Amino acid sequence: MKFPGKRKSKHYFPVNARDPLLQATQQEQEEGSWVVGIDQTLVDIEAKVDDDFLQRYGLSAGHSLVIDDTTAEALYNELMREELISHQFAGGTIGNTLHNYSVLADDRSVLLGVMCNNIQIGGYAYRYLCNTSSRMDLNFLQGVDGAIGRCFTLIGEQGERTFAISPGLMNQLHASNIPEEVIAGASALVLTSYLVRCQPGEPMPEATLRAIEYAKKHNVPVVLTLGTKYVIQDNPQFWRDFLRDHVSIVAMNEEEAFALTGEQDPLLASNMALDWVDLVLCTAGPTGLYMAGFTEEEFKRKTNHPLLPGALAEFNQYEFSRAMRHKDCDQPLRIFSHIAPYMGGPEKIMNTNGAGDGALAALLHDITANNFHRQKVPNSSKHGRAYLTYSSLAQVCKYANRVSYQVLNQHSPRLTRGLPEREDSLEESYWDR
Numbered sequence: 001m002k003f004p005g006k007r008k009s010k011h012y013f014p015v016n017a018r019d020p021l022l023q024a025t026q027q028e029q030e031e032g033s034w035v036v037g038i039d040q041t042l043v044d045i046e047a048k049v050d051d052d053f054l055q056r057y058g059l060s061a062g063h064s065l066v067i068d069d070t071t072a073e074a075l076y077n078e079l080m081r082e083e084l085i086s087h088q089f090a091g092g093t094i095g096n097t098l099h100n101y102s103v104l105a106d107d108r109s110v111l112l113g114v115m116c117n118n119i120q121i122g123g124y125a126y127r128y129l130c131n132t133s134s135r136m137d138l139n140f141l142q143g144v145d146g147a148i149g150r151c152f153t154l155i156g157e158q159g160e161r162t163f164a165i166s167p168g169l170m171n172q173l174h175a176s177n178i179p180e181e182v183i184a185g186a187s188a189l190v191l192t193s194y195l196v197r198c199q200p201g202e203p204m205p206e207a208t209l210r211a212i213e214y215a216k217k218h219n220v221p222v223v224l225t226l227g228t229k230y231v232i233q234d235n236p237q238f239w240r241d242f243l244r245d246h247v248s249i250v251a252m253n254e255e256e257a258f259a260l261t262g263e264q265d266p267l268l269a270s271n272m273a274l275d276w277v278d279l280v281l282c283t284a285g286p287t288g289l290y291m292a293g294f295t296e297e298e299f300k301r302k303t304n305h306p307l308l309p310g311a312l313a314e315f316n317q318y319e320f321s322r323a324m325r326h327k328d329c330d331q332p333l334r335i336f337s338h339i340a341p342y343m344g345g346p347e348k349i350m351n352t353n354g355a356g357d358g359a360l361a362a363l364l365h366d367i368t369a370n371n372f373h374r375q376k377v378p379n380s381s382k383h384g385r386a387y388l389t390y391s392s393l394a395q396v397c398k399y400a401n402r403v404s405y406q407v408l409n410q411h412s413p414r415l416t417r418g419l420p421e422r423e424d425s426l427e428e429s430y431w432d433r
Contacts, residue, residue: 001033001105001106001107001368001369001372002104002105002106002107002418003369004104004105004362004365004366004369004390004391004399005366005391005395005398005399033107033187033368033369033371033372033375034107034108034109034110034137034185034186034187034368035098035101035109035110035186035187035188035189035190035364035368036109036110036111036112036182036183036186036188036189036190036211037094037095037097037098037109037110037111037112037189037190037191038094038111038112038113038173038178038189038190038191038195038204038207038208038211039092039093039094039095039098039111039112039113039192040092040113040149040167040170040171040192040194040195040204041092041095041111041113041114041115041128041141041148041149041170042091042092042148042149042151042168042170043088043089043090043091043124043125043127043128043148043149043150043151044087044088044089044090044091044151044153045076045079045085045088045124045150045151045153046085046086046087046088046089046153046155047079047084047085047086047152047153047154047155048084048086048154048155049079049084049154049155049156050156050157051156051157053078053154054154054156054162057071057074057075057164058071059154059162061156061162062160062161062162063162063163064162064163064164064165065163065164065165066164066165066166066167067164067166068166069146069147069166069168071166072147072150072152072164072166072168073147075152075164076124076150076152079152080122080123087412088124088127088131089127089131089412089413089414090127090128090129090130090131090132090414091149091413092113092149093192093194093225093227093357094111094190094191094192094225095111095113095132096354096357096358096413096414097190097225097357097360097361097364098110098111098136098190098361099131099132099133099136099414099415100357100358100361100403100407100414100415101361101364101365101368102133102135102136103133103135103414103415103416103417103418104361104362104365104403104415104418104419105135105365105368105369106135106418107135107368108135108136108137109133109135109136109137110136110137110140110186111132111136111137111138111140112141112173112177112178112179112182112207112211113141113142113170113173114141114142114144114148114169114170114172114173115128115138115141115142115143115144115148116143116144116146116147116148117143117144117145118145124147124148124150125147125148128148131412131414132414140179140182142172142173142174142177144169144172146168146169147166147168147169148168148169148170149165149166149167149168149170150165150166150168151163151164151165151166152164152166171198171199171202171203171204172202172203172204173203173204173207174203174206174207175203175206175207175209175210177207178207178210178211178214180214180217183211183214183218183220184214184217184218184220186215186220187220187221187367187368187370187371188220188221188222188223188249188364188368189211189212189214189215189220189221189222189223190223190225190360190364191208191211191212191222191223191224191225192225192226192227193224193225193226193227193228193231193232193239194231195207195208196209196242197231212246216246221248221249221278221325221367221388222246222247222248222249223247223248223249223250223251223364224242224243224246224247224249224250224251225250225251225252225356225357225360226239226250226251226252226253226256226259226260227256229255229256229258229259232256232259233259236259236260236261236262239260240260240276243273243276243277244275244276244277247276247277248277248278248279248325249277249278249279249280249281249363250273250276250277250279250280250281251281251282251356251359251360251363252273252280252281252282252283252356253282253283253284253285253356254266254269254282254283254284254285254287257269257270257273257282260273261273265310265311266282266284266287266290267290267292267310267311267312267315267336267338268311268312269282270282270290270291270292270336271292271334271336273292274292274293274294274334278293278294278323278324278325278326278327278388279291279292279293279294279323279325279388280292281359281363281400283355283356283359283404287340288339288340288341288401289338289339289341289397289400289401289404290336290337290338291336291337291338291393291396291397291400292334292335292336292337293323293324293334293335293388293393294323294324294325294326294329294332294333294334294335295318295321295322295323295324295329295332295333295335296324296329296330296331296332296333296385297329297330297331297332297333298330298331299321299385300318300321300333300335301318301320301321301322301392302317302318302320303316303317303318303319303320303394304320305319305394308338310338312336315336315338316336316337316338316394318333318335319335319336319337319392319393319394319397320392320393320394321333321335321392321393322387322388322389322390322391322392322393323335323387323388323389323393323396324385324386324387324388325386325388328385328386328388335393337393337394337396337397338397339394339397339398339401341401341405342401342402342404342405343405354407354412354413354414355404355407355408356404357407357413358400358403358404358406358407358413358415359400359403359404360400361403362396362399362400362402362403363389363396363399363400365399366389366390366395366396366399367389367390369390370382370387370388370389370390373390402419403415403419406419
């Protein structure tokens with residue numbers, strides 16, 4: 001487990017070469033910390049085609065269309081045969097998040113979902129595995145006799161992008177394939193709204209609810225990323241109830257936040273979301289990133305950053321506090337933090353798909369590092385109370401912000417390496433606190 005962020009710390013971390021005066025039991029030595037997530041396994045396939053190609057497969061230039069498995073297979077085979085494919089990236093919002101977590105933490109994550117029983121070298125399922133961190137545990141995937149999901153981005157002669165989406169068997173994960181022991185030992189269970197919005201008869205929603213049941217049983221925080229505003233705005237009350245009943249941490253962007261709460265201001269939307277969950281991560285594009293959560297009133301810590309104006313006056317006053325779950329507080333106090341885009345944002349944004357997943361991966365790293373440190377150094381002053389995060393809310397914002405920038409600067413939503421060990425663009429003080 002790598003340290004989350006680049007700070008110097010008086011607390012002993014990493015702990016794999018710790019003080020020999022701390023005698024560990026064999027069981028403690030074998031314990032680890034990981035995150036587990038459920039995803040609709042899919043591959044993003046990009047290719048350049050002519051107008052005749054689009055017409056042959058009944059596609060309308062510039063639009064998005066769901067295609068059946070037979071059409072998808074014929075389309076894919078022609079792209080392969082004619083060598084038209086430029087990129088095949090592993091996709092899926094939870095898959096991206098877990099991959100990025102494993103790259104940042106250099107530690108285990110576990111993916112639950114489906115995968116083709118028969119994998120052709122060079123094919124889409126093969127590319128999914130090739131583009132996934134070796135630290136991501138795929139041993140619990142359920143085999144299926146057919147295709148996983150494929151999202152084709154077809155670039156026409158004029159540069160116009162046409163999307164053809166083939167769900168395949170990505171929603172065929174059965175509840176019987178949800179391993180209770182993996183969820184019981186996890187630091188978080190990570191889900192997306194898409195998992196409970198499937199076609200009638202598909203088993204994915206039941207599998208998702210089974211995983212949530214296990215998480216609740218073992219007091220594991222459930223993390224939900226909202227996915228897209230279109231899913232949320234269809235029935236915002238359903239999602240409010242779902243958050244209240246099942247979720248500890250919600251991740252969203254400003255559009256999804258508006259669809260959920262009716263509040264245009266991301267700060268007010270985050271504040272409202274605290275009525276239902278324990279911790280909120282809200283990305284707001286060029287405005288930056290907001291976080292909202294709870295801490296114990298008695299142990300709140302004042303910021304030494306400038307107090308920020310906003311719909312809630314001086315809302316970041318206690319951003320140096322560490323987040324806690326509401327149920328673990330005797331006197332819960334709402335805390336908020338905000339950070340502007342890292343270095344003003346990239347000069348040229350290569351890819352907006354995945355920046356929010358990168359931010360969530362950073363948050364998951366901090367939460368899991370907290371559990372890891374608690375297991376290894378249980379008598380540390382860091383663990384005098386049941387904190388959810390290792391770092392302050394302000395520090396998690398910095399880390400999430402930095403990871404988002406890294407994703408925006410590259411073509412793929414998946415990191416190929418962790419953050420640089422030394423950053424000449426930053427003063428040492430950036431990572432303080």
